[in-house]
Amino acid sequence: MHELGLALEVVDVVSRRAEGARVRRVVLEIGALAAVLPDALRGAFEIAAVGSSAEGADLEIRPLAAHGRCRACSHVVATHDVLAVCPCGGIDLEWLDGTDLRIREMEVT
Ligand SMILES: [Zn+2]
8 A cells, every 4th residue: 555655654754753752743844746546645644654753633635736748739737637728728738747755744743
């Protein structure tokens, strides 16, 4: 399960950054093409955090738009949909980003 691996990685990173403090909240940004299910990731995070300093922390997930350049007209489309269509009607997009997952913020006490 893809989400559990990600959750373990996030817990590992925030625990190290918290340096023994309690993690209260984590904000993740996830690209539209990362193929991550937010609910699955939230559930996996809860499990992965047990016994770590992130146990019980709130996980906020913010979707990030992906950008694709239309191969027909070079227009760059920002979208949350992998099946995006360019205003010119083109559907052949060269993806410039959208698979990123990053820890945007964390709150510790
Ligand atoms: Zn186009």
